[in-house]
Amino acid sequence: MEEEVPGMEVEQAPAVYSSHGLNVAEGAEIERLRSTNVQPMPDPSEWLDEEDITKNILLSTVEKVVHWGRHYSTWPVNFGLACCAFEMISLAVSRFDISRFGMELLRASPRQADLMIVAGTVTWKMAPAVRRIYDQMPEPKWVLAMGVCAISGGTFRESYSVVPGVNHIVPVDVYVPGCPPRPEALMYGLMKIHEKVMSQRATDTLKVPLIGGPKSS
Amino acid sequence: MTVALSGKVVAEELSKAMPGAVVSSDEKCLLVDGASVREVGEWLKTSQYVFDYLANLTSVDYVDFFEVIYNLVSLRHNHSLTLKTRCYERENPSVPSMTPVWRGAELQEREVYDLMGISFEGHPNLKRILLWEGFAGHPLRRDYL
Ligand code: SF4
Numbered sequence: 001m002e003e004e005v006p007g008m009e010v011e012q013a014p015a016v017y018s019s020h021g022l023n024v025a026e027g028a029e030i031e032r033l034r035s036t037n038v039q040p041m042p043d044p045s046e047w048l049d050e051e052d053i054t055k056n057i058l059l060s061t062v063e064k065v066v067h068w069g070r071h072y073s074t075w076p077v078n079f080g081l082a083c084c085a086f087e088m089i090s091l092a093v094s095r096f097d098i099s100r101f102g103m104e105l106l107r108a109s110p111r112q113a114d115l116m117i118v119a120g121t122v123t124w125k126m127a128p129a130v131r132r133i134y135d136q137m138p139e140p141k142w143v144l145a146m147g148v149c150a151i152s153g154g155t156f157r158e159s160y161s162v163v164p165g166v167n168h169i170v171p172v173d174v175y176v177p178g179c180p181p182r183p184e185a186l187m188y189g190l191m192k193i194h195e196k197v198m199s200q201r202a203t204d205t206l207k208v209p210l211i212g213g214p215k216s217s
Numbered sequence: 218m219t220v221a222l223s224g225k226v227v228a229e230e231l232s233k234a235m236p237g238a239v240v241s242s243d244e245k246c247l248l249v250d251g252a253s254v255r256e257v258g259e260w261l262k263t264s265q266y267v268f269d270y271l272a273n274l275t276s277v278d279y280v281d282f283f284e285v286i287y288n289l290v291s292l293r294h295n296h297s298l299t300l301k302t303r304c305y306e307r308e309n310p311s312v313p314s315m316t317p318v319w320r321g322a323e324l325q326e327r328e329v330y331d332l333m334g335i336s337f338e339g340h341p342n343l344k345r346i347l348l349w350e351g352f353a354g355h356p357l358r359r360d361y362l
Pocket of ligand 1: 083085119120121150155180
């Protein structure tokens, strides 16, 4: 070790192993951290000693909290009727993955469902079943018509057996056009449903006129 | 691959067993008389050809007559045959049902009955299948609409 000469600064040359600029910069940053962060930091303790009342209470409105919960757990009822169903299925699997919206429970039962995605051509023979499943869903409920067939009958509008739009059977909240719509489009439609859920008022009455359905007995 | 049998070859054998059943035949198909079509089906199933599987049953409206078409396959010998029969009646067309011979004919005959209006004698449960009770007409007919 060299003796320190008073009044003179001895500059120690850093050991050089690499001439690569990035390595040198990284080394310099690490050296800087080592030389400046010599003491452990104190724990962020202020909030630990906060009063219970202020740390446990979050202010919002009931509406907002309820709607927030609802729109992130909109369970769809599995209602694939024709070719559009495959785009709906691909929305559910890994590439598009609607579990990001808390919607992965595509069940064949209407009992826990909030959203009916009518994916495909509705024939008159199927129409009573569509209405019955809609009636079996608990309130609040939403309906998304997917594809031109569900919207207006599409290609089969003039046909003898196809319902010219599922809104003849059930009230529709969001229409997603396309033949078939891409899963991205359907996802956009779902986000529109989310917006609708968020903007509803808790004081709203039943939005559904119970028209033309099978008689409840 | 499944070998499509010539209708002529089968027609020769058939006219030996059942004279008068064959109306005409060519390389592609075998046209038989409407009244004896079920006996022909039974014969095709039990003869040396062993057509044990009815792959498809459909119908065509040629305005002058209806044609009912049976696509038969033998799973034993791996060959196939197209069997046809005609029905010249327009108001109440009727053809013997093939359901007693091939069980798979049941739903397909109901479909033909529903959309083309041909009734099948001896069918166990002949009613509409795709359309609903009360629907007027038979939509696959040429004169529908
Ligand atoms: S909109 Fe197109 S893809 Fe969707 S059900 Fe109708 S025909 Fe099929």
